Amino acid sequence: MTIKDVAEYCxxxxxxxxxxxxxxxxxxxxxxxxxxxxxxxxxYVPNNSARDLVRPQTDTIGVVLRGAENPFxxxxxxxxEQAVAAADYTMVLQQIGTDDDEVAAGASLIRSxxxxxxxxxxxxxxxxxxxxxxxxxxxxxxxxxxxxSSLDKSQYSSVSIDDYAEAYRAVQLLICQGHRxxxxxxxxxxxxxxxxLRYRGYCDALRAAGIELDPELVAESGSFExxxxxxxxxxxxxxxSDITALFTISDLMGIASIKALHSAGRRVPEDCSxxxxxxxxxxxxxxxxxxxxxxxxxxxxxxxxxxxxDVLEERGPHTHIRLETALREGETVGAPNH
Amino acid sequence: MTIKDVAEYCxxxxxxxxxxxxxxxxxxxxxxxxxxxxxxxxxYVPNNSARDLVRPQTDTIGVVLRGAENPFxxxxxxxxEQAVAAADYTMVLQQIGTDDDEVAAGASLIRSxxxxxxxxxxxxxxxxxxxxxxxxxxxxxxxxxxxxSSLDKSQYSSVSIDDYAEAYRAVQLLICQGHRxxxxxxxxxxxxxxxxLRYRGYCDALRAAGIELDPELVAESGSFExxxxxxxxxxxxxxxSDITALFTISDLMGIASIKALHSAGRRVPEDCSxxxxxxxxxxxxxxxxxxxxxxxxxxxxxxxxxxxxDVLEERGPHTHIRLETALREGETVGAPNH
Numbered sequence: 001m002t003i004k005d006v007a008e009y010c011x012x013x014x015x016x017x018x019x020x021x022x023x024x025x026x027x028x029x030x031x032x033x034x035x036x037x038x039x040x041x042x043x044y045v046p047n048n049s050a051r052d053l054v055r056p057q058t059d060t061i062g063v064v065l066r067g068a069e070n071p072f073x074x075x076x077x078x079x080x081e082q083a084v085a086a087a088d089y090t091m092v093l094q095q096i097g098t099d100d101d102e103v104a105a106g107a108s109l110i111r112s113x114x115x116x117x118x119x120x121x122x123x124x125x126x127x128x129x130x131x132x133x134x135x136x137x138x139x140x141x142x143x144x145x146x147x148x149s150s151l152d153k154s155q156y157s158s159v160s161i162d163d164y165a166e167a168y169r170a171v172q173l174l175i176c177q178g179h180r181x182x183x184x185x186x187x188x189x190x191x192x193x194x195x196x197l198r199y200r201g202y203c204d205a206l207r208a209a210g211i212e213l214d215p216e217l218v219a220e221s222g223s224f225e226x227x228x229x230x231x232x233x234x235x236x237x238x239x240x241s242d243i244t245a246l247f248t249i250s251d252l253m254g255i256a257s258i259k260a261l262h263s264a265g266r267r268v269p270e271d272c273s274x275x276x277x278x279x280x281x282x283x284x285x286x287x288x289x290x291x292x293x294x295x296x297x298x299x300x301x302x303x304x305x306x307x308x309x310d311v312l313e314e315r316g317p318h319t320h321i322r323l324e325t326a327l328r329e330g331e332t333v334g335a336p337n338h
Numbered sequence: 339m340t341i342k343d344v345a346e347y348c349x350x351x352x353x354x355x356x357x358x359x360x361x362x363x364x365x366x367x368x369x370x371x372x373x374x375x376x377x378x379x380x381x382y383v384p385n386n387s388a389r390d391l392v393r394p395q396t397d398t399i400g401v402v403l404r405g406a407e408n409p410f411x412x413x414x415x416x417x418x419e420q421a422v423a424a425a426d427y428t429m430v431l432q433q434i435g436t437d438d439d440e441v442a443a444g445a446s447l448i449r450s451x452x453x454x455x456x457x458x459x460x461x462x463x464x465x466x467x468x469x470x471x472x473x474x475x476x477x478x479x480x481x482x483x484x485x486x487s488s489l490d491k492s493q494y495s496s497v498s499i500d501d502y503a504e505a506y507r508a509v510q511l512l513i514c515q516g517h518r519x520x521x522x523x524x525x526x527x528x529x530x531x532x533x534x535l536r537y538r539g540y541c542d543a544l545r546a547a548g549i550e551l552d553p554e555l556v557a558e559s560g561s562f563e564x565x566x567x568x569x570x571x572x573x574x575x576x577x578x579s580d581i582t583a584l585f586t587i588s589d590l591m592g593i594a595s596i597k598a599l600h601s602a603g604r605r606v607p608e609d610c611s612x613x614x615x616x617x618x619x620x621x622x623x624x625x626x627x628x629x630x631x632x633x634x635x636x637x638x639x640x641x642x643x644x645x646x647x648d649v650l651e652e653r654g655p656h657t658h659i660r661l662e663t664a665l666r667e668g669e670t671v672g673a674p675n676h
Contacts, residue, residue: 026424069409069416069619078407078433085432086364090451093431094423095416113428226623252620259623281407282590285564285597287625 003044010038021108036101040131060090061308062115064105066122067098067224070252071280072297073122076143079301080119087309089116098224103127107134117308120144126192127151138311138318142304143295145320148192157307157318159300161277163194166293166325167201170247170275173327175209178335179245179273182206183217183236185257186249187224195220198249198277216240226256233260244272244336251278254290258332269334279328288331296323341382348376359446374439378469398428399646400453402443404460405436405562408590409618410635411460414481417639418457425647427454436562441465445472455646458482464530465489476649476656480642481633483658486530495645495656497638499615501532504631504663505539508585508613511665513547516673517583517611520544521555521574523595524587525562533558536587536615554578564594571598582610582674589616592628596670607672617666626669634661 003021007014012031019027020035027035038044061084067073077093084091092113096105102123109115118139125148132139132151141158174182184202187195203213216239221232229248233256236243246261248254254276258268266272268288276283279294303321310316345352350369357365358373365373376382399422405411415431422429430451434443440461447453456477463486470477470489479496512520522540524533541551554577559570567586571594574581584599586592592614596606604610606626614621617632641659648654 069412071407071409071412074407074409074412081431081433090430092428093419095419226619230623255620256623259625259627262625281564282593282620285568285594287597287600289597 006035006038006042006044009042010034021104021111036104039104040101058090058114058116059088060092060113060115061305062106062109062113062118063091063093064102064109064118064120064123065093065095066100066102066120070122070224071282072251072278072295073143075280075297076121076301076304079298080121080142080305081301083302083305087305089309098122103131103135106139110135110137117312119304119308121304124191124193125149125197127156132156138308140304140308143300144194145322147197153320154318157304157311157320159303159307159321159323161295161325162322163197164201164204166277167198167247167249168205169201169325170277170293171202171205172209173333174245174247174273174275175205175211177245177273177333180211180336181214181217181240181243182211182245182247183219183240183243184247184249185219185221185229185233185236185253188220188222189218195249202247217243221253224250224252226252229253229256230260233257234264237261237264237266242338244338245333246272246274248274248276251276251280251283251290251292254278254283254292254332255286258286258288258290269332270337273334273336274332277325279325283330284328286330291330291333292328293325294328295325299323344373344376344380344382347380348372359442359449374442377442378439396428396452396454397426398430398451398453399643400444400447400451400456401429401431402440402447402456402458402461403431403433404438404440404458408460408562409620410589410616410633411481413618413635414459414639414642417636418459418480418643419639421640421643425643427647436460441469441473444477448473448475455650457642457646459642462529462531463487463535465494470494476646478642478646481638482532483660485535491658492656495642495649495658497641497645497659497661499633499663500660501535502539502542504615505536505585505587506543507539507663508615508631509540509543510547511671512583512585512611512613513543513549515583515611515671518549518674519552519555519578519581520549520583520585521557521578521581522585522587523557523559523567523571523574523591526558526560527556533587540585555581559591562588562590564590567591567594568598571595572602575599575602575604580676582676583671584610584612586612586614589614589618589621589628589630592621592630592670593624596624596626596628607670608675611672611674612670615663617663621668622666624668629668629671630666631663632666633663637661 007017102120121142127149145158145160189199219232219236221228248257277293279292283290345355440458444456459480465487483496483498527537557570557574559566613629615631617630621628
């Protein structure tokens with residue numbers, strides 16, 4: 001399997017495949033998507049042996065940040081950057097969209113920047129050995145883990161919250177207030193990522209309280225874009241005006257949902273409570289203030305770097321760390337009034 | 339002037355000065371501040387001549403991002419990163435706090451990462467030749483310019499909006515709605531940066547409409563932190579409950595001010611209109627939707643890189659570009675009701 005095979009498979013030039021792999025933005029979106037899909041389907045792994053022989057040891061750590069304009073990931077990134085600088089390494093960043101492939105971006109960054117190690121900041125959970133074969137340096141999943149992955153856990157590291165348990169906790173908080181018709185807003189119930197894990201926490205919290213799962217109360221936005229979340233909340237409210245509480249799996253989703261509730265004439269929390277997970281600074285200033293489970297952002301970034309450097313400098317093995325959230329009580333959770 | 343002089347002046351070790359200059363976070367904040375102040379006061383310029391002789395040409399562009407967790411700067415950063423990658427250069431990022439010194443951080447990054455060029459993303463406007471002497475590679479000010487600077491304009495580039503003119507425009511929009519008691523919320527009227535320029539636009543828009551400047555309507559938050567903005571808005575409302583409109587110089591400030599207005603029982607826009615500058619995605623989802631002048635974020639980042647590469651590759655001289663904003667009409671501006 002060579003780059004020529006990928007190009008022929010896609011009906012594009014070799015240089016186009018190369019440009020896609022090197023993250024050039026001057027490739028049309030449909031072409032880029034086709035090439036990325038082919039690279040995955042064909043399990044194409046660039047032939048690095050020639051390069052490896054001559055590759056000098058660099059001090060560069062790559063970070064692939066999936067999801068731009070996300071203040072939560074920005075905070076984590078800042079602590080990663082500080083920890084990398086403190087250890088006299090260099091950080092190289094690549095930001096990608098929430099639907100882009102962080103493994104392909106990481107593999108390309110490893111090649112082009114001769115990385116010593118890689119941190120994937122945001123991503124999905126379903127890595128296979130074939131898919132990650134091109135990640136031929138130690139890597140750490142930061143803010144997510146390999147729950148749906150067939151990778152050997154000793155082959156990579158991760159730092160994240162326990163998505164299932166924290167979602168369970170959020171929904172339990174709503175149940176304790178007396179809510180029964182609790183909706184959930186997430187990207188997709190089958191994204192093999194945080195949406196799916198948090199959805200499972202939602203389901204099990206309901207089940208433990210003897211509340212039957214009602215599929216109409218599950219709202220999938222299809223993405224983490226605020227516009228899509230706003231629309232998904234509108235559809236949820238059209239479908240089921242009787243909900244009294246909403247669990248949104250991220251703060252940005254919470255902001256967009258509160259807006260949609262407000263536009264539909266529903267007061268928060270009188271008509272509908274809202275709880276989320278993240279704890280970004282600006283949700284202290286939403287009207288009303290968002291109630292949220294705060295992720296330990298600084299610790300998350302610092303731990304990711306610590307683990308990676310331990311592996312790089314042969315002080316320790318790959319490891320998996322679960323951090324806990326802290327409840328920040330806002331003004332969006334109350335008792336149901338109907 | 340040597341690093342030893344700086345260390346003696348501060349009463350710290352040479353290695354502490356070195357750690358500060360190289361951006362290590364493991365230095366106590368008061369020590370760091372003292373060393374930074376001394377470096378500026380003494381006009382200390384590291385002796386780079388030995389290094390310059392042996393320094394190989396790298397393909398690395400540094401970005402110093404001043405102000406973490408700011409979605410506006412994040413968007414600009416993303417377009418910078420894409421443009422840098424498209425040109426086959428490498429981007430190295432350093433994030434600093436809103437009160438940190440971007441010139442010192444840039445100088446340190448130039449040394450430690452052997453940069454070919456530097457983009458300062460956010461900063462102040464009062465550079466002197468002494469202060470920027472350590473920036474011995476081409477640099478571009480992105481999102482701000484050198485209005486208060488004594489630098490020769492042919493020695494650096496800048497890409498930004500026209501802060502004065504856009505603030506003038508925002509305040510004029512409020513005046514056209516019939517407002518006369520218009521407050522302004524900014525960091526400081528004398529920050530030699532965007533606050534001061536936008537304050538001048540505010541003053542002149544009032545003057546042109548025959549409205550006398552009322553110092554009680556000028557609210558300084560002292561920083562761009564949302565908590566400080568919230569408090570400054572509270573004090574403004576305690577001082578002058580008769581304002582009918584508020585111009586906040588950034589979207590994040592607008593979010594915090596709307597929250598403070600709401601907490602004080604003031605409806606937006608019925609009791610007080612709010613307008614700001616930035617146009618970040620999440621202010622589409624504030625309650626009510628923020629009316630704001632949208633900065634062309636992607637263009638700003640792309641132009642900064644284009645100019646820098648033109649200078650690096652000797653295709654063109656340093657240049658200064660002013661971009662225009664676009665009004666995004668939200669729900670926070672109406673006619674005064676008292």
